Amino acid sequence: MNWYTEQWSEDCKFSISYDEHLHSEQSPFQKIDFYKGKEFGTFFTLDGLMMVNEKDQFIYHDMIVHPAFATNPNIKKVLIIGGGDGGTAREVLRYPTVEEVVMVEIDERVFRLCQEYLPVTAEGVEEDPRMSLKFEDGLAYVKEAADASFDLIIVDSTDPISVGEGLFTTAFYQECYRVLNTDGILINQHESPYFAEYADNMKKARHKLSTIFPIAEVYQYHMPTYPSGHWLFGFASKTKHPITNLDAQKWNAFGLKTKYYNTDLHLGAFALPSYVREALKIA
């Protein structure tokens, strides 16, 4: 039996058996591998870290997209940074209110290979007329973007290492603040509270965001193939609070069928365990 193994902490590893190693290449940015196994179907890794798999991708993509739309159901212009597998764009494009989606992915090979091996996330994205795909550095794109030009920015990035590092800096968050309109929302990768290295990244991200945005919250979801299975996104905004501005009635009126997200879960997702609140210094 073949095993894909990922180091989750110094003393903990996670393994998935696979039947086929479908593809392997070194792009100018990272090492890309696609595997096919029984438990999680097709999955791909970047630099040896699990990104997306057929089985649990719905959890990640529901949670990175829908809480923002349930807080502000009038989102029209969306910027996605990263997100090369297409799953985030796929969920955003389900909203009839959305007029324009710009997706800035640094590595075109990720998107092209997902079109070939992972149609569950990539199929149909490029063809949607509201979609504008750019293969360049998200950091550079945001620096050049006009003030108040987006209602929602979703940072669907890799961890704060290598090409993804700049997407976790105060300078980048400040640019996002500038580029968002008054009701704008920023959703970003927030790592995990459980293993020390990830918890450290979580604390730094929250600290930086809370020095820039008056509303800087953190929410959780259950992700079986990410270290510890307990992962977080950040929710930051100038004016929209994810609990007090939750518009469950309007979101449910969209009539979207979702496998993980619902507006009851929305409330629970922002109710963090005590040790996480303590680590994030939330009173």
Ligand code: SAM
């Ligand atoms: N769900 C995934 C996870 O958290 O494991 C993230 C998936 S998505 C594939 C992450 C993407 O971010 C990668 O394709 C990577 O190329 C892209 N990325 C990393 N740094 C970037 C940057 N500075 N600008 C644009 N895209 C970037």
